[in-house]
Amino acid sequence: MRALVIEHDAITPAGTIGDRLVHHGFELTRLLVVPEERHQTPDVEVDFPAPSGFDLVVSMGAPWSVDAEEEIGTWIGGELALLREAHDSGVPVLGVCFGGQALAAALGGGVERAPRPEIGWVAVETREPRLVESGPWFQYHFDRWVTPPDAVEIARNDVGPQAFRIGRSMAVQFHPEVTVDIVRTWRKSGEKDIRSHGLDPDELVDRTRELAPAAERRAHAFVDAFLRHAGLR
Structure with missing residues (x-):
């Protein structure tokens, strides 16, 4: 089976999600949207592949807003079209954080500013614990989606x-994919944001290290449950 994994920037990889897909026999095609040298000027040209060549599309996180086309350029329109075509043609999509917001926007929902940012380990209230456990899950976002009209929250x-x-x-708003190394990288790139919200960046990394074994188990269970839901396992 083949999975298209859309990684929007160099520091937001598929992490544990990608590892678990490989464990289940998926061949990953990774598409890096914005190269590291264009991080400050992310309005790049991107040729998205047709989803028909894949069994699964995974859209990962990003530091930008889905509706910030003036900043990130027209590639977001291309990605929304890809996600819509994939879903409509029966190719399942997994959207993570920015990717979840993009999936919501592609399928008739939208994106708006959240009442407050979420950074760090947060529990959620789940209606379907076999699909999504209560956590805690790692969060790092400033926006939230408006759920598509035909979706089930x-x-x-x-x-x-x-x-x-x-x-x-x-779609999920949180980051099942995080590892200690990923959070350490985000701690470095987002230190100003983290401190501005009353958090200690080093404590965030330490907390991640403490929770890492249980977080990896939850991430694996999440990917397994999603694949069963999507009919891919």
């Missing part, structure tokens, strides 16, 4: 919706 917290399913596709 399956998790939320006081900031907003945290997961939905629609057909074979699914």
